[in-house]
Amino acid sequence: MSIAGVVAIFRGTPKHAIGEDGRMALSDHLRELRARVIKASLALVVGFAVALFFFDPLFQLVMDPYLNASKILKEAGGADTLGTTNGAAGGFLLYLKLCGLAAFIGTSPIWLYQVWAFLMPGLHAHEKKMSRIFVAVAGPLFLVGVVLGYVTLPKGLEILFTFVPDGLTNVVEFNDYLSFLSRTLLVFGIAFEIPVFVILLNRIGVLPGAALGKYRAWIIVGSFVFAAVATPSGDPFTMTIMAVPMVILFGISEVIARAHDKRKAGDRTDRIGDPDVPSVI
Numbered sequence: 001m002s003i004a005g006v007v008a009i010f011r012g013t014p015k016h017a018i019g020e021d022g023r024m025a026l027s028d029h030l031r032e033l034r035a036r037v038i039k040a041s042l043a044l045v046v047g048f049a050v051a052l053f054f055f056d057p058l059f060q061l062v063m064d065p066y067l068n069a070s071k072i073l074k075e076a077g078g079a080d081t082l083g084t085t086n087g088a089a090g091g092f093l094l095y096l097k098l099c100g101l102a103a104f105i106g107t108s109p110i111w112l113y114q115v116w117a118f119l120m121p122g123l124h125a126h127e128k129k130m131s132r133i134f135v136a137v138a139g140p141l142f143l144v145g146v147v148l149g150y151v152t153l154p155k156g157l158e159i160l161f162t163f164v165p166d167g168l169t170n171v172v173e174f175n176d177y178l179s180f181l182s183r184t185l186l187v188f189g190i191a192f193e194i195p196v197f198v199i200l201l202n203r204i205g206v207l208p209g210a211a212l213g214k215y216r217a218w219i220i221v222g223s224f225v226f227a228a229v230a231t232p233s234g235d236p237f238t239m240t241i242m243a244v245p246m247v248i249l250f251g252i253s254e255v256i257a258r259a260h261d262k263r264k265a266g267d268r269t270d271r272i273g274d275p276d277v278p279s280v281i
Helices: 003-011 026-053 055-075 090-106 108-122 125-161 174-191 194-203 209-214 216-230 236-270
Strands: 081-084 170-173
Touching: 026 055, 026 090, 026 108, 055 090, 055 125, 055 174, 090 108, 090 125, 090 174, 108 125, 125 174, 125 194, 125 236, 170 174, 174 216, 174 236, 194 209, 194 236, 209 216, 209 236, 216 236
Parallel strands: 081 170
Antiparallel strands: none
16 A cells, blocks of 8 residues: 555545535545544554553552552551462553553543544534534543542542451452552543533533533432442542532533523624524514
C-alpha cells in the first residue's frame, strides 16, 4: 500500500459530499469509524509502551493504597494481609494489566476526542464548536475522577479489611487487587463524564435545561444510587465521595443548560418577523 493510501486510512476523509444537515453516506461513516479506531488504538499502543518503560514507579503507585490501608489495619489490631500472585504467567499478566490500565487512563483525552470526533460530522457547525470545547473538558474531568478514586481507595480497602473475622488471615492475590483498583478508578472516571454527556445532549436539543430542574431531586437520589452500586467497595465513604461531586457537576450542567436554552429562545424571538425565517402559523 502506498504512503498516500496509508494517510487516507488515517484521515478517513469522506469520498461523497456531506449534506447541509451533516448527513454522510454509510461507507463514509464506516471509513470515519475505521480512522478513529486506528488512531485511538495507536495511542493506546504508544501509551502501553511508555507504561512498560515506567513499570516500577507505576507498580509502586498501585501498591501504595494497599500498603497504607494494610498498615492502618495492622496498627488497629486487625487481620494481617499479604499480596501474592499465582500461576506461572502471573507476573506476565501483571505487566499486561498494569500497563494496559496506565495506557487507558493516560491516553483518555485522545480516545475521548476520537469518540466525539466520530459524532461531529452529524452535527451543525456551531454544535461542532461546542463539542470541541466539551471534549477538551471531558479528558481532564476523567483524569480528575481517576485521581479522586485513587485517593479514596485506601479508606475503602481499610473498611473492607475490617470484615475479616478474627482468627483468619486475608491473603489478597495481587491480580485480584489490581482488578479491584482498575474498576474503582474507571468507575470514578466515567462518573465524572456523565454531566458532560448531559450538556452535550442539551446542546443538540435532546435534553432541555427545564427537565433537569424538574427532576433535580431524582437526579440527586439517582447519583447516590449509582455511586452505591458502581463503587466496587460499596462502603458509605467511597459512595459519598463519588456522589457529592456528581451532584455538584449536575448542578453546574443544569445552570449551563438553562443559560443555553434561554439564549436560544432569545435568538428565536429576535428573528420573529425576519423575511428569511418561514412562518410557523
